[in-house]
Amino acid sequence: MSGDAGPLVRKLESIVELAPEEREGLRTLPLTIRDLRPQQDIVHEGDRPTQSCLVLEGFALRYKLVGGHRRQILAFHIPGEIPDLQSLHLKTMDHSLATLTAARIGFIQHRALHDLMARHPRLTGVFWRETLIDAAIFREWMVGLGRRRAPARIAHFFCEMFVRLDAIGLAKDRVIRLPVTQEELGDALGLSAVHTNRSLQELRSQNLFTFEGGRLVINDWEGLKRAADFDPLYLHQGSGGDAP
Amino acid sequence: MSGDAGPLVRKLESIVELAPEEREGLRTLPLTIRDLRPQQDIVHEGDRPTQSCLVLEGFALRYKLVGGHRRQILAFHIPGEIPDLQSLHLKTMDHSLATLTAARIGFIQHRALHDLMARHPRLTGVFWRETLIDAAIFREWMVGLGRRRAPARIAHFFCEMFVRLDAIGLAKDRVIRLPVTQEELGDALGLSAVHTNRSLQELRSQNLFTFEGGRLVINDWEGLKRAADFDPLYLHQGSGGDAP
DNA sequence: CGCCCACTTGAACGTGTTCAAACGTCGTGG
DNA sequence: CCACGACGTTTGAACACGTTCAAGTGGGCG
Numbered sequence: 001m002s003g004d005a006g007p008l009v010r011k012l013e014s015i016v017e018l019a020p021e022e023r024e025g026l027r028t029l030p031l032t033i034r035d036l037r038p039q040q041d042i043v044h045e046g047d048r049p050t051q052s053c054l055v056l057e058g059f060a061l062r063y064k065l066v067g068g069h070r071r072q073i074l075a076f077h078i079p080g081e082i083p084d085l086q087s088l089h090l091k092t093m094d095h096s097l098a099t100l101t102a103a104r105i106g107f108i109q110h111r112a113l114h115d116l117m118a119r120h121p122r123l124t125g126v127f128w129r130e131t132l133i134d135a136a137i138f139r140e141w142m143v144g145l146g147r148r149r150a151p152a153r154i155a156h157f158f159c160e161m162f163v164r165l166d167a168i169g170l171a172k173d174r175v176i177r178l179p180v181t182q183e184e185l186g187d188a189l190g191l192s193a194v195h196t197n198r199s200l201q202e203l204r205s206q207n208l209f210t211f212e213g214g215r216l217v218i219n220d221w222e223g224l225k226r227a228a229d230f231d232p233l234y235l236h237q238g239s240g241g242d243a244p
Numbered sequence: 245m246s247g248d249a250g251p252l253v254r255k256l257e258s259i260v261e262l263a264p265e266e267r268e269g270l271r272t273l274p275l276t277i278r279d280l281r282p283q284q285d286i287v288h289e290g291d292r293p294t295q296s297c298l299v300l301e302g303f304a305l306r307y308k309l310v311g312g313h314r315r316q317i318l319a320f321h322i323p324g325e326i327p328d329l330q331s332l333h334l335k336t337m338d339h340s341l342a343t344l345t346a347a348r349i350g351f352i353q354h355r356a357l358h359d360l361m362a363r364h365p366r367l368t369g370v371f372w373r374e375t376l377i378d379a380a381i382f383r384e385w386m387v388g389l390g391r392r393r394a395p396a397r398i399a400h401f402f403c404e405m406f407v408r409l410d411a412i413g414l415a416k417d418r419v420i421r422l423p424v425t426q427e428e429l430g431d432a433l434g435l436s437a438v439h440t441n442r443s444l445q446e447l448r449s450q451n452l453f454t455f456e457g458g459r460l461v462i463n464d465w466e467g468l469k470r471a472a473d474f475d476p477l478y479l480h481q482g483s484g485g486d487a488p
Numbered sequence: 489c490g491c492c493c494a495c496t497t498g499a500a501c502g503t504g505t506t507c508a509a510a511c512g513t514c515g516t517g518g
Numbered sequence: 519c520c521a522c523g524a525c526g527t528t529t530g531a532a533c534a535c536g537t538t539c540a541a542g543t544g545g546g547c548g
Contacts, residue, residue: 141386
């Protein structure tokens, strides 16, 4: 079954302009679409995939386990992103990929991606760039994990998700869908669930945002940015990408 | 002045096999060579470089400052690596690059790299892959920063540096040059210098290694790996890259 | 109604930080 | 040759941030 890679085109065009043939090439990428349930593994550490996954709807995440039961979430992925694009050139997965929410995922054979890039060499740079932005986000998270205290880490994460979702049109007037439990937040930010909870309370007392029921509402963008020490430069969204 | 990109070829060939023309193309890359002193900034956050840096001799590091004086070191780079290859596609630097030790650095114009890849399309994948391994190392560091305690973080770092240096022939019988102060170690691992010192003592009492005078000697590789929970898979060195 | 799950709270504990001072080595200059 | 300063390392003590364990709350859904 083949489907619509629209979200991919929208995501890429939020940064670079595409030629009509390139857009067409992307749109007609042979996709195998599957609807997955929440918390379902897609690719596992050690696998050697022959395809990559395009998030069409919902959220995905990448993680690594250490010591068997401690989990570090490495990234959250939103519609239009290809979380395991790196498997194009790194044959073995060094981490796992799973859905966060129910999600519609499009699977693309590596061969199809290589063919597409051979036909439209400029797209190579576009995809490469996507993986570089991925790495830039890792770097920023490293700074958070290593050098920011819990409340700032949380605030920073909220800023990032808002800017990213806004860039693809999924922020509606200061509100985004962010269906992340406090435990997942902790696993992403290197915190225990308990401390995540307490740090959230501390932030809530400042009325910077409302975070409940999987929705994040920004009440005070400037204040949140300040609490987070947030500078969107690392997201490399041409404009500078500042929002509300 | 032009010079020898030998270390680059050696580094790339430690993973993929290159065709003679490709090797030749790499060797004749127009390089501007400069000898830099220790702790010298090369590119700064916010810059928009038109060239990338190849480490020929010595060590380089990438870092980010937060709150003005707290530093997170993001990566250490060894001969043959191009620390800011990402600037090929991300125009603005989101972090800084500096020397760790005295170092010989070759500067390569982006144009020259683009031309080379246009002539030898397979090299595009090779360079892309380098940036993907970079990202894989970031991911592993995130796990350390978020989920490992201080001694394991240090042990893990030692394992990684040993394997990487060994892969390019810079490990001599269980010994590597690792000219990193305890403060720099802390900045890389998200620790204070004091706690780094105490954790090092704890590790020393296990006789896994000797670390002094900028040299690391591995006494018990298996023991060190165990203490670090180290699995070299994430370095993506074809063979599996296990050493002493 | 009852269960599950996420969130919340409390209390004790532990890892890591901060501040301050001292030690040793090495290179410089008197 | 020795004094001095710089720098990295080491130590101590008080403190803070974050963890762990355990129990309790509350809403949603079968």
